[in-house]
Amino acid sequence: MARITAGVATSHVPAIGAAVDLGKTKEDYWAPLFKGYEFSKQWIAKENPDVVILVYNDHATAFDMKVIPTFAVGCGESFGIADEGWGARPVPEVIGHPDLAWHISQSVIQEDFDLTIINEMEVDHGLSVPLTLMFDQPDAWPCRVIPLAVNVVLYPPPSGMRCYRLGQAIRRAVDTFDEDLDVQIWGTGGMSHQLQGPRAGLINKDFDADFLERIVNDPEALAAMPHIEYMRNAGAEGIELVMWHIMRGALNEKVKELHRFYHVPASNTAVGHLVLENTE
Amino acid sequence: MARITAGVATSHVPAIGAAVDLGKTKEDYWAPLFKGYEFSKQWIAKENPDVVILVYNDHATAFDMKVIPTFAVGCGESFGIADEGWGARPVPEVIGHPDLAWHISQSVIQEDFDLTIINEMEVDHGLSVPLTLMFDQPDAWPCRVIPLAVNVVLYPPPSGMRCYRLGQAIRRAVDTFDEDLDVQIWGTGGMSHQLQGPRAGLINKDFDADFLERIVNDPEALAAMPHIEYMRNAGAEGIELVMWHIMRGALNEKVKELHRFYHVPASNTAVGHLVLENTE
């Protein structure tokens, strides 16, 4: 039987990808950030998951204004790396796990989640930067990846609680999948940041610290936080944090926190990172 | 304030559109069918709704296998008529109502319906045939239309109850829209039919009669019917009937039945039709 073994949360800033791709990780600006992922790289090399369900948001890359799904699950065999305006990142293509992706989709649609199924799309830094942070620069990603894209571009995104409940439904679906697979779920985006307007550059360390603490230890109450609190207190783009609730909902109520890291800044953004183990 | 004044249910067979487009409506085969819509044409000319929310399914026309949304709301200004393989039907383009469509979308996403928003798409017979049945052959459709496309091509479609609940949420959204608008909601597709395999041609008059009766007078219990019952008893494509629950959910619990019509066959399909008034 398949099982969700762990959850990872991480921010997913384009500049982080560029720093790795251009060999700048040792520079003063970047070194402290990458240091925060050293533990996680060693941990995941040992864990060696078969599949990662990677919750991220598309940044107007696969989805333009023509079609905007609230939740979209990538059921295809593979996903190319998008050209977001400076050429595609020099990273391996992403190999999907269609069997599990379809199983999850079919299961959660039957639990009244109104998914959009995607068979062909390219993925952007929202998905590729977390892979880079966790796996560095391999010739091929060491596991399969199921992309789960959440709309946070167009208001309103799904509520935090809706995301948490989707995570719970994904958990139930994985638990009923016949193949013997170690599955991780990652929630990406955030933490506090604002990329637009005169308030750009907003960072809220207190908000972020509280969020990091509560998503580990009081996740259901945290999931009830309304959108306006993110936008007001954590920056307009801080709303990306709703995606972390999907990750957390898919884990046990009690989890073991293996690693916590926080750093400001990466470009305009506060970087938060958690590694959570699903204890029995 | 906007209000939902009435609901219409009707099947949406391609051959019905072709019969009108090719001037065959007086032929022996077709005359009894079109007679069943005479009342409705006169009724709607008097009602003169401002907007129709038209629940239908796309038949692999706007959505191929690349992207399959469970619920997709057309928020664009207008929608062209698709070429489904024999050239586009000679009917007017469909003019949307973006203000109301966006209002509904934003409202129901905040009630945890995971919609996909569509700004550009072409619509197929699933949407255009009901317009033809109700409005005949005008130079322009006499009202705005908000397309609401439901996946019934790829298993699993949303459950009947999910559809009913979405209808209720749409109702609440329309009720809070500031503009003074008479809005109808139409549910299309069905009734019993099967288009595929050795069992093609299946019709189940008893099932259809029961469905017509209960969707008027016992809708919530009917909405609980599982998919398998439709597929087994009303033909594989009879599952299209789940869309009628969205229409019904958007009406009052008690409605006034103004018209009921049933006819076999149109091509491979049993045609069912209801006009329901939202009494105060």
Add this chain to the structure above:
Amino acid sequence: MALDKPYTDIPGTTIFDSSQARKGYKLNQFFYSLMKAENRERFLSDERAYLEERNIGEEQIQAVMDRDYNRVISLGGNVYFFGKLFFTDEQSFEVGASSMTGMAPGEYREMMISGGRSVEGNRYTEEQD
């Protein structure tokens, strides 16, 4: 446990679920391409060449060229997709559907006019032995 498929015992019926969708992916995208007039023309003028371009398997190519729609279904085709080929062939959905039943088109039409195929004896495969 795997997903429940309660519909596998419906006789003469194939539900287009994820297994079918994956099997028929390229095949259905071929049918979808027939929504463009220029593709219909190219297909009709040289069916095999058009099909081979689209990189679908030989079995599928043969099933399409034979208009053997039961075979198309068994290879993952969905009726809403292959309906585009009915229209490309200037064939009605009624004639298209009849071709899967083993009945002649006229006989099928008569059945429909007389109220269609009865559901009695057609609910479960076991009823058909």
Add this chain to the structure above:
Amino acid sequence: MALDKPYTDIPGTTIFDSSQARKGYKLNQFFYSLMKAENRERFLSDERAYLEERNIGEEQIQAVMDRDYNRVISLGGNVYFFGKLFFTDEQSFEVGASSMTGMAPGEYREMMISGGRSVEGNRYTEEQD
């Protein structure tokens, strides 16, 4: 009653809701087109010609050519879309974002390294009077 927009009193912030999305539709689709290298080249070689082809209004054209991103936002642009223009200009997201704040890029970078813009006094427009 109309939809609740609880976010209109956040200073210096425009939430990309349906009103913004409709206003900026073609503008955002223009930014989206810059994901193709050949479109970036064509745009950079003659910005006005490329923009006029895409049928967006003169105000929008001017805002894009001026790289006046606050103006772009007021005309319905969304940062995830116009970020493609930062990259087309071979500009970092940091420099792009700084251009909306009235700060010089170096000054903005210093602010970020020192922990970013404080939320204190930046939650409600009324705090800013």
